[in-house]
Amino acid sequence: MGRQMSNKNQQEVLLNQLKAENQKLQEFKKLNNLMLKTMQAFTENIDQSVPxxxxxxxxxxxxxxxxxxxxxxxxxxxxxxxxxxxxxxxEGKDFILKNTEVNAKNIFDKSAVFNSQVKSAWPSILQEFSALASSAIIQPVKITNRCYAIVLLMNNAKGFSAEASSVISNYSSFIASILTLMEYRHVSKERDNLFAQQKRMETSMARQGKLAAIGQLAAGVAHELNNPLGFIYSNLNTFKLYIEDIETFISNACKKSSDTDNLYNKSNLQFIIDDSKELLSESLEGARRARDIIKNLRNFSHPDETTISKVNILKLVEDAIKIANTQFKKQTKILIKSENQDFWIEGNITQLCQVILNLISNAHHSINHSNGLIEINIIRTASWINIEVIDNGNGIDKADIPHLFEPFFTTKEIGQGTGLGLPISRAIVEQHNGCLALDYTGSKGTKFIISLPEYTNASSN
Known part of the structure; x- marks a missing residue:
């Protein structure tokens, strides 16, 4: 009888051992399953901002x-x-701890399970959620220098078994390793981005230096061309007067002599005189355009960028368009609409002209069809003057919109853009106490708005 009892006890002990080992095996399987799925999730989506x-x-x-x-x-x-x-x-909420828990970091020191305990004994952070749960687990997860904790809540009392606590405890160490690896990769990516940005800055600085030298050269050439162009313009006007005098003389001579009149008609002098007038008119128009271009170029490249004056917005836009028309294809039309001829602001002409030229340039580059149109509307709103630059181009990709005003961000091909146009333009407008913003963009076009405070005392000058 005693031997049978002994065998029975041995069987019970063995059965208990098997149950314990089976429990550990199940726990291990759950933990292994969690780790495997976590590895898959993070390797497939390693760049997600909130893993x-x-x-x-x-x-x-x-x-x-x-x-x-x-x-x-x-x-x-x-x-x-x-x-x-x-x-x-x-999500995103702050929970202030009670005075008895002076240091919030104590929560991240060790794991804890709260099943049947009285809720008044729970840490204050869990008491904030006492209405939501009867059981809780706090499991710290330390990642490099930062401390996190996984908090699990359940409505049922004794909802978390020892097995669940063990799985989460072991799993948290694995998660900490994964997240640390992700953070290292993030730091490495940020480092690569900084190096790339430094390279872009160096390239841009070299390009800006070349552009500055070209600008100085252009200003010098414009100055040198201004005098001979003045001679050409003046001489053409004088020659036009000479042609008129010659025509009057010939007309009078023909009236006095029939032979002279016959010779006049035979030589087709009337056609020569008429054609000469047209040629002179075209030459004068070309000379005027060249004079205006040089004048605008000299104003734009003027070294004094600190001068503040009263600026006629319509005149400013017209001057910017004259410069733009010399750079862009003829199929892109630029139209101006203004409610008033006398909209005034106070600012620096050179800088504001640069802003408008940048927006016109961007609008032009967004148009890849033959019916290109850029509209510039000048509107008064309360005490503000709005300059709307609207194009019928292809619009801006949604992914690029958040980065439009970031320095060195450009959608243009390499060598065609520095990524500084919009950031510099916004900075200039803000220096003038105004704002520059994207109003809308889409497949049918884009609209930017410059808002500047109106100068109300201009009419007294």
Whole structure:
């Protein structure tokens, strides 16, 4: 009888051992399953900005809590901040700890399970969620110099078993390693981006230096051309008067002598005189255009960029368009619409002209069809003057819109853009107490608006 009891006890001991080993095996299988799925999730989406959403879905498959949170210390160190949560109402919230818990970092020291404990004994961070849960797990996750904690909540008392606690505890170490690797990759990517930005800055600085030298050369050439062009313009006007005098003389001579009149008609002098007048008119128009281009070029490249004066917006836009028309294809038309001829602001002509030219240039490059149109509307709104630059180009990609005003960001091909046009333009407009913004963009075109305060005392000058 005693021997039979002994065998029975041995069987029970063996059965208990098997149960314990089976429990450990199941726990190991769950943990291994979590790790495998986590590796797959992170390798497939390693660049996601907030990786915790993948953790929530994986944890829910094995532990199935009602609410999951990722928390970290807030900046003041007197509470915690909810980084992510399956309950969207909790995301981004700060929870200030009670005075008895002086250091919020104590929460991230060790793991803890709260099942049947009285809620008054729970840490204050969990008491904030006591209405949402009867059981809780806090599991710290340390990543380099930052501390996080996984918080799992369940409505049922004793909802978390020892097995669940063990799985989350072991899993958190693995998660910490994965997230640390992700952070290192993020730092490496940021480093590569900084190196690339430095390279772009160096290239841009070299290009800007060349452009500055070209600008100085252009200003010098414009100055040298101004005098001979003045001679040409003046001489053409004088020659026009000479032609008129010659025509009058011939007409009078023909009236006095029939032979002279016959010779006049035979020599076809009337055609020569008429054609000479047209040639002179075309030459004078060309000389005027050349004079205007040189004048605008000298104004634009003027070294004094600190002079503030009263500026007629319509005249400013017209001068910018004259420069633009010498650079762009003829099929792109530029039209001006203005409610008034006397809209005035106070500012620097050179800088504001640069802003308008940059917007016209961007509008032109967005048009790749033969019916290109750029409209510039000048409108008064309250005490502001709005300059609207509208094109019928292809628009801006949605992915590029957040980066439009970032320095060195450009959608143009290499060598065609420095990525400084819009950032510099916005800086200039803001220096004039105004604003530059994208109003809309799409497949049918883009609209930028420059808003500048109106100079109300201009009429008294």
């Amino acid at each position: 915790f959403s993948s953790l929530f879905s994986l944890i829910a498959q094995e532990v199935n809590p009602d609410i999951q949170l990722i928390i970290t210390c807030n900046q003041q160190g007197d509470g915690v901040y909810v980084v992510a949560s399956t309950n969207t109402e909790l």
